[in-house]
Amino acid sequence: MNKLTGWDDTIIALATPPGIGAIGVIRLSGARAMEVVNNLFPSKDLQAQASHTLHVGYLKEGENLLDEVVLSVFRGPRSYTGEDVVEISCHGSPFVQQQVLDACIRQGARLAKPGEFTQRAFLNGKMDLTQAEAVADLIAANTTASQKAALHTIRGGFSENLKELRERLLRFSALIELELDFSQEDVEFADRGQFYALINEMQVSTGSLLQSFRLGNVIRNGVSVAIVGRPNAGKSTLLNTLLNENRAIVSEIPGTTRDTIEELINIDGILFRLIDTAGIRQHTTDRIESAGIERSLAKIRQADIVLYLFDVNGKKTDLVKWKQEADEAGLRYLLVGNKIDAGDEAEARLQFSQFEPVVFIAAKQKKHIEVLRERMVDMVLQGQVQTENTIITNARHFHALQQVAASLSDIKAGLDRQLPGDLLSSDIRRCLHYLGEITGEITNEDQLDYIFSKFCIGK
């Protein structure tokens, strides 16, 4: 049954991407899901079938044959949403799928809103809010790192961390609230030493979760990279070499705009967004870049990482000037000496050995590209090893955790000043509130609507 009122309707949506394919799947969820499909399925009585079973037959609306289908039956609560769920595997014609959708709607189903299936799963207690949000992250995943981070959260990794902290804090909170009832008697049920230790422990956990967000942000959004350098340094050759070997598998996500002059590559599970590559492709003889860093600084500043490509067989003056300006501007950059194989490699390395950080490659001959790739990954991870630990990838979680951290500081300050329980209590409640907001134990409808509106329809 649904937690919210007015919710007993049965929802329906196409769950597979639109377009022609071998099959398309239409998903229904709700109290009447079985009945709606059963009315269109003369071959057997769907309502008499066990959960987790498959049924082949024809969908018919009256005398009107719609499709030959396979039905998947999941009985609530053993389903994705916790309600009765039927999935209709149709032939992959958008026209036929529309006919099937329309027929189900005439039987009383209504079109689902974006994310409404997952929203029901959350409201019916099948998952908490971090898990629900990770479902959308997994669907958008385009690297191993984003896939792993999402799956870790879907499996409840993040929730468990928070749940344990919250429960321990709740126990202290209860004891301190109890003190308030006996405020006349000046008793302390909550051991202040133990409480102080817990707050310390929570600060460490929260701190490392907050720290993980820098990497989490990279995992979620990728790292923007600008490749700059004088004309003929080999920028477009390097771009093509990187793209040929590492082009990321990505698709357009409906509702997001992607900068069309951006190319995506996937190195060791990290997404690098090569910005302004159109510029590289089209204007290799453009004067702008050779005119110095100043004029393209705005563009370069957008980049998380700048690769400065130079010809190891050319003069050092440009390189010296660029490095100086980049240092002044506070850029994170990597100097990339190209065309290392044109002369004596050892000699060239020696000549540029005073520059740091630097790597040497031959873009055209695809030589030492793996060294460049490693250095790019190192610049992102900077010693942050990707472990099985929770990595915060979601800005909502990050902001709530910042509030948690702030309230922990306040509690600690209160303990230091030996404040009485009633004064500590409000900070504890604030801390509990933000912890609960992350997992969805505390929610408001607007926030939920906002979160689920970002999902695709059918999920």
Added chain:
Amino acid sequence: MNKLTGWDDTIIALATPPGIGAIGVIRLSGARAMEVVNNLFPSKDLQAQASHTLHVGYLKEGENLLDEVVLSVFRGPRSYTGEDVVEISCHGSPFVQQQVLDACIRQGARLAKPGEFTQRAFLNGKMDLTQAEAVADLIAANTTASQKAALHTIRGGFSENLKELRERLLRFSALIELELDFSQEDVEFADRGQFYALINEMQVSTGSLLQSFRLGNVIRNGVSVAIVGRPNAGKSTLLNTLLNENRAIVSEIPGTTRDTIEELINIDGILFRLIDTAGIRQHTTDRIESAGIERSLAKIRQADIVLYLFDVNGKKTDLVKWKQEADEAGLRYLLVGNKIDAGDEAEARLQFSQFEPVVFIAAKQKKHIEVLRERMVDMVLQGQVQTENTIITNARHFHALQQVAASLSDIKAGLDRQLPGDLLSSDIRRCLHYLGEITGEITNEDQLDYIFSKFCIGK
């Protein structure tokens, strides 16, 4: 088991359209389908599970978590292909799907060729060739008519027609072959009167199937319509009125090119392709059309139907001239008197009553558009009612049936000339051959490869 040798491999493909969605389905078929997935599915032993059941769990390659999935298990021969089939319902991230595909391939599956699942279904006797071809037709269906025709064939409607005829002919063939063994004795096992009656009956059936192809072609490919007329006759208004109410649900079919200046509308389940509408939109003041029919004749001749739009408040001279030239050119056209509501409607109708075929509308006011639509449909159907009868939509079937018809004529001529059994026999065999070729009882590998190569991958 497979009919062809070297076929014991297990095939895999994404069965849903590419791109981001709530879910994506990966399908495996073959002797090792269960084993391949089982090796990636630690939560339970898939090979111990019953057919037609669903299983939720995580896919894992070693320690590497791939996705949380739902598996559909179909044990051969109770499956689409007749072999063991597993469908993996993944999260709808193309990246995740690729990871799952790759992991299954490492376990020994190989990527399926286009149509290979259906080809296996055919070769394993799950369907005949007409049914297999209709699967592709259903996936490409974009009107009720094409949907119905494909489903009729999938259900075996066409095969049954042919099977009965072929079996009756086979019985006579056997008797006549028997006569050959007793050729010295001048006996007739096959009653020539009954045989003559059968051939007559077969000619009627074959004739009506051949005739149905004109409609079948329309159902499959749609009807091309050119809207022509003087500038300001209201062509673009009519186009918009038709499009607003009847725009067809279509998607690009991979591998087909669509004329970009074509708009598709769906009236009563028939697809009309409005050709050269870009011309209508962009060149309403173009002199070409007003300069008479000659110069645009080539374009207009491509159309199955021409709608000549004229202003009922204008002069008749253009109309008279156009109709005369259209009659001479042998065009199939409909005269469409527009702006009927600008003056006295009855008067206008009377004035143009000598012209045939004619309808009167007010495109801007959307008046009498339903009459125009009915007339367009009538022009296509021309009394051919869409019944539950078989409609030939496939050119391969049409051409084979033409050969059947030709051999029936030869048999009949032979009977008329009272030819002996041995001379009749080769024509009978030819007839049986072409009947068998339609349903795939007689095939060659090249033909099969050609037919299935037109399917999408995953079907």
